[in-house]
Amino acid sequence: MSATLTTPQSRTPDLTAVMGEIGRRARAAARVVAQASPAEKADALAAMAEALRAAAPEILAANAEDVTEARSRGATAALIDRLKLDDRRIAAMADGIEVVAALPDPVGAVMDAWTRPNGMRIERVRVPLGVIGVIYESRPNVTADAGALCLKAGNAVILRGGSDSFRSSRAIHAALAEGLRTAELPADAIQLVPTRDRTAVGLMLGGLDGNIDVIVPRGGKDLVARVQTEARVPVFSHLDGNCHVYVDAAADLDMAKTILLNAKLRRTGVCGAAETLLVDRAVAATHLAPLVTMLLDAGCAVRGDAETRTVDPRVTPATEEDWSTEYLDAVIAAKVVDGVAEAIRHINQYGSHHTDAIVTSDPAAAERFLAEVDSAIVLHNASTQFADGGEFGFGAEIGIATGRLHARGPVGVEQLTTFKYRIRGSGQTRP
């Protein structure tokens, strides 16, 4: 099988033409799936899940080749872990598609409707976005997750998976295409870029002659930063999840400890993990030491300002850079602030507009924090690790967006749609 692989060394002769054709096919398929009924899409998704389960042997064989090649290149254990599939992971992918199939169909919903004095009826109705480009790294499951979510919202999708997972993604994609054909929807609605040539990414970021409406990057900071810098089409993404927990003067210490421990250490590698602890000076004497000691004892490094360093010798000095660092590790920055006002200022200055929490029993402080912190998700007395489409009840998400436009926060099926105005008249003309 590997003989047929296109590698960076054997570049596709005319990649621009190949990608242009993928874009045109995606646009044509998008027009068809935009009009597909909820039942047709649900049938296709069910068939995709079934085909995925049936293709498990082929997928595992392809994946074994990917893993062997990655190992031979000296890939890190973390990369191998993301890359490697087993029966359980394939079953989880298929189950995930069925979860998406069971979600309410967002397309066609009337979001708003009103009648004008001249009798015209105006409706704002939800329609698919069009063609979505998904650029991801070596997590082959994104192939299935993103394909299913985009289809559910009536979109066509162009998937560009990581080079490391090329064979795995191709085997998964074959199952998705089979599901589409079973339901008589165009297989072009979910296309996989058929080359490892990285030039394809650049072409996608250029929008393929207007045939990509939005790009969703899924991967590490280098990938997201490249997409944000180079994309000539809108992007749904977050570069950083520099999330804060602010412990207010009126915080219950036990609740603060529980929330902080969860926000920082439940999983350190997720974008909703807390990266900075802010403690109100008014309760620093009573709250700072227990909070910091708890983290240190749990194996979390703490980088603190001068005041925080006085509570435990294990606290190392924080530099200016620490306030804007997303560690994605068992490390936290900690600082004493003058009440909710300074906490808000600090978060709006150093944060990444992702997810931030206040712990307090003072309703006024909570409301001020919720109103003034300029982030996609703001929480009162709950962990920042709830920053997740599943936890919001969206069923599934393709990522979290920290941009201010269109999609903000978890990007689920509803965020993968747009709207149009449908006006019904009886011969009205404009005076």
Place this chain on the structure above:
Amino acid sequence: MSATLTTPQSRTPDLTAVMGEIGRRARAAARVVAQASPAEKADALAAMAEALRAAAPEILAANAEDVTEARSRGATAALIDRLKLDDRRIAAMADGIEVVAALPDPVGAVMDAWTRPNGMRIERVRVPLGVIGVIYESRPNVTADAGALCLKAGNAVILRGGSDSFRSSRAIHAALAEGLRTAELPADAIQLVPTRDRTAVGLMLGGLDGNIDVIVPRGGKDLVARVQTEARVPVFSHLDGNCHVYVDAAADLDMAKTILLNAKLRRTGVCGAAETLLVDRAVAATHLAPLVTMLLDAGCAVRGDAETRTVDPRVTPATEEDWSTEYLDAVIAAKVVDGVAEAIRHINQYGSHHTDAIVTSDPAAAERFLAEVDSAIVLHNASTQFADGGEFGFGAEIGIATGRLHARGPVGVEQLTTFKYRIRGSGQTRP
């Protein structure tokens, strides 16, 4: 006064620093006006309208200087007409601000709310977009219109008016700033770029170090095309309004004539003006001649396909280019198509996804057209000239957007907002 003007010949020494400072001030002001109450914003708008009326003599004097300079440069009559102010136009600007003041305040509205099984309450709440950059040409009234709309939605705005209207815009802006100060809101919430140096536009398109969230161009195609090509931040705009009227087999001829005449000729220079007539072959024998003759007799040039040319010798041949041309003049392209399916294909291929109408008494044809035409606004039995925020009941608009994301169709105060998620818990952590 003109001695203090910065012209392209006397470039501001460090424009990058000047514009960077404008961006930082706008961001700081945006944080304040985002938290302003509905009453504070309404008071500021009322004070702005009053200050504008009181400043009429200064505004007219500044405008007279602009007009004199434009004339001396040999400006077209059309430009002079757009540029020239009088008492009536100033009164209309002030009235327009009061209309905006009276609109419902969009900020803080809870768009959606639900409770999770763990008891967390999630709200999706409307918040301002942030900082909006408006780049416009020689219509000084945009200074007042855009300033008022952006403020109503809780945003800060950076206005960059046309060089021709520099003095007029500055005088209008002074009145807006006075209104902000009267209401004790930061004057930096509405800033006017204090130079005619065109380099400022490029700096704005670069986003001023992340301090502009969205750009709205208001002007001719050259301006919009430049903004769409160069902007590194999202843009709300339409380049073309290539709108269609499709007269279906089941169209009532009288209604078709009334709608077509209005859609094409009520005003030919607006983006909602019809530019192409499509007639169903099934009724070409009865409907084509009366429709075409009506337009010709009304002074509208018709460029037709072979079939349309047979009905009147005054019809000139249409070329392939005509199908994608926005004339903005008393000219229309006309073509016979094979029913609603070909009409939809033609519109999706050649149109600009702006506004398109079907005339028919067949509900099935109407529903198909409304569903499958991929435009921001689709109408059944009504004129395309309704493509306007005022006609939608939005009170005022900053423009029409044909992009698919965030704002689509008329951009009113609601479209100048975004949202965030506000979550209230009682100590919840993620399992």
